Amino acid sequence: MYISILGRQPALGIAELERLYGDVTWFSDESAIINTPRLDFERLGGSQKAGRIVAELPRGDWTAASRKLVSAYAQAWREREGKITLGISSYGFNANPREVQKTGIILKGRLKEVGVSLRLIPNSDTALSTATSHHNKLGLSDNKVELLVVRNKNGKIIIAESVGAQNITAYAKRDQERPKRDAFVGMLPPKLAQTILNLANPAAGARVLDPFCGTGVVLQEASLQGFKVYGTDLSDKMVDYTTKNLDWLAATHHLTIDSIVEQGDAMNHRWSDAIGAVACEGYLGQPFSAPPSPAKLAEVRKNCNYIMGEFLRNIASQLASGTPLCVAVPAWKAADGSFTHLPLVSQLESLGYTPVPLSTVRSSELLYYRDDQVVARELLVITKN
Numbered sequence: 279m280y281i282s283i284l285g286r287q288p289a290l291g292i293a294e295l296e297r298l299y300g301d302v303t304w305f306s307d308e309s310a311i312i313n314t315p316r317l318d319f320e321r322l323g324g325s326q327k328a329g330r331i332v333a334e335l336p337r338g339d340w341t342a343a344s345r346k347l348v349s350a351y352a353q354a355w356r357e358r359e360g361k362i363t364l365g366i367s368s369y370g371f372n373a374n375p376r377e378v379q380k381t382g383i384i385l386k387g388r389l390k391e392v393g394v395s396l397r398l399i400p401n402s403d404t405a406l407s408t409a410t411s412h413h414n415k416l417g418l419s420d421n422k423v424e425l426l427v428v429r430n431k432n433g434k435i436i437i438a439e440s441v442g443a444q445n446i447t448a449y450a451k452r453d454q455e456r457p458k459r460d461a462f463v464g465m466l467p468p469k470l471a472q473t474i475l476n477l478a479n480p481a482a483g484a485r486v487l488d489p490f491c492g493t494g495v496v497l498q499e500a501s502l503q504g505f506k507v508y509g510t511d512l513s514d515k516m517v518d519y520t521t522k523n524l525d526w527l528a529a530t531h532h533l534t535i536d537s538i539v540e541q542g543d544a545m546n547h548r549w550s551d552a553i554g555a556v557a558c559e560g561y562l563g564q565p566f567s568a569p570p571s572p573a574k575l576a577e578v579r580k581n582c583n584y585i586m587g588e589f590l591r592n593i594a595s596q597l598a599s600g601t602p603l604c605v606a607v608p609a610w611k612a613a614d615g616s617f618t619h620l621p622l623v624s625q626l627e628s629l630g631y632t633p634v635p636l637s638t639v640r641s642s643e644l645l646y647y648r649d650d651q652v653v654a655r656e657l658l659v660i661t662k663n
């Protein structure tokens with residue numbers, strides 16, 4: 279059993295976990311329990327950290343959690359060889375960083391008495407940042423440990439040993455060092471591309487299609503996970519960009535990538551190879567720095583709905599029944615925080631698709647946006663009828 283500390287948009291993170299692992303439940307607003315013998319943390323875009331659950335307390339506060347940690351680890355590590363590096367991250371407690379730090383200091387003292395040396399990572403906050411956990415390689419070897427201590431609103435406490443934090447160095451490299459980037463087509467973060475791919479959940483070895491491939495972020499992530507990839511885009515320039523970025527990925531990550539990349543209008547293209555899954559960020563219309571006028575919004579919405587609707591209609595006849603898709607479409611955030619959706623979002627059945635039922639979230643919660651952005655990405659997780 280694992281616990282995930284979910285990312286900035288917890289609904290996306292838990293939906294991704296449910297799609298991949300099935301037996302997933304909310305523990306608190308920011309964490310989820312995953313009932314699986316093995317978690318492949320590196321492939322997750324929507325989890326900040328995850329840990330193997332080692333203990334539970336039915337109820338308690340930080341003092342109870344602290345006592346449990348000190349007694350359990352003073353015992354477990356009393357014969358540990360080599361120096362231990364320890365970070366402690368607490369979530370959902372009414373405790374300050376100093377109290378969290380104090381737990382580590384007490385444990386360090388207890389271990390010193392039996393000759394075991396421990397380096398404690400300082401807590402400037404109640405939980406270590408992803409960057410701190412990652413840079414200290416916590417969770418990646420026996421002697422570099424991060425304890426995730428999570429309390430839910432009923433007072434239940436879970437203690438877990440981290441298996442890693444998001445690899446921000448690798449994400450930054452994949453995002454910023456690739457040869458071709460394009461601010462105009464947008465910058466899909468690799469983390470979100472992973473989540474889109476995982477929500478589609480292609481079968482092992484399948485060919486993943488991105489019919490709006492742009493600079494190829496989704497296909498990069500799919501290639502890293504060992505899928506065959508297929509990219510098409512209306513723009514020849516984007517076909518060139520995806521090709522060059524996949525070549526760069528293959529060279530820098532020592533991968534053999536099975537790829538097809540060609541020009542095509544998603545509204546009428548005939549894809550030449552069998553498609554195992556569709557994972558894409560579709561046409562999002564123009565970016566806005568402030569909510570557009572009602573007339574402008576109506577125009578952009580109509581245009582996006584036409585392109586994305588015609589694409590779904592076109593590809594439906596080319597997909598085998600049961601083919602999974604995760605398609606990001608635009609939704610527009612108003613000043614009051616409400617969203618305007620594409621009309622097709624409520625017409626998926628008539629287009630020949632069935633929404634994938636998820637028990638942890640409603641499909642309307644699958645929205646990715648930043649507070650300063652007007653255009654959100656709404657993730658449609660569907661299968662071909």
Ligand SMILES: C[S@@+](CC[C@H](N)C(=O)[O-])C[C@H]1O[C@@H](n2cnc3c(N)ncnc32)[C@H](O)[C@@H]1O
Pocket residue numbers: 463464466489490491492493494495496510511512513516542543544545559560561562585
């Ligand atoms: C939001 S961008 C996708 C960016 C992409 N996720 C990436 O990694 O760079 C949308 C892409 O859709 C393409 N596009 C727009 N209309 C299209 C159409 N009818 N058929 C195929 N591609 C289209 C654009 O050229 C653009 O590259």
